Amino acid sequence: MVAILLIASAAADDYLDLVEGIEARRAALSHRWSTADPTDRPGLLAEARETVEHAIVEELLPAWRGTPWSFHGDAEAPGVEPVACGYYVTAILRDAGFRVERGRLARQASENIIRTLSPRPTIVHRIGRTAKASVEELADGVYIAGLDYHTGFVVIEEGAARFCDSSYVDPVAVTCQPVAESVSFSSNYRVFGPTTADETLERWLEGRPFSTVGGHR
16 A cells, blocks of 8 residues: 555656646746747747647646546546546646636536637537547647537547547546547537637736636536
């Protein structure tokens, strides 16, 4: 038991270092953004987009993989404590540097999580489509995905789409799978919101909070 606790503590320290590194990169970009000429800002937005997507895809999603699922799980960091789907999504957003109300946001319907972060014109709805068809027209990037009763991230790279979620079906843990193979991606209704729309990135760069859309839950 002591050995398990020591391993968990070391993993938590490693994760904290990872999150602090992401925040340091956000802060450096934020300083450059605040002093940039208007002509330089499109380039900084592109750099911010690359930074956020790298942080989510290459650092945060792999760190959480294997963390067990529980309907009431609200783990603050990956490891042995369980995490529900909404708490998983909102932890990733928070740790990527988005100033979200993690606890309140995690308890919202999945579309409200999306509407909190993504501007309405960028949100895409798909009804009655197969898993593969629902993502075919989406550009490469990282999306929050809202399903009938579930949420997670869709990551599209070179046209290949994966669903990353805290899955309530086998393996009953955080996983990333091709959308066509993911049982937990099954849904009649799907909605997608990009994590790196320009308006979203500007708020990320400026460290401004995202007001939770939805009722008090």
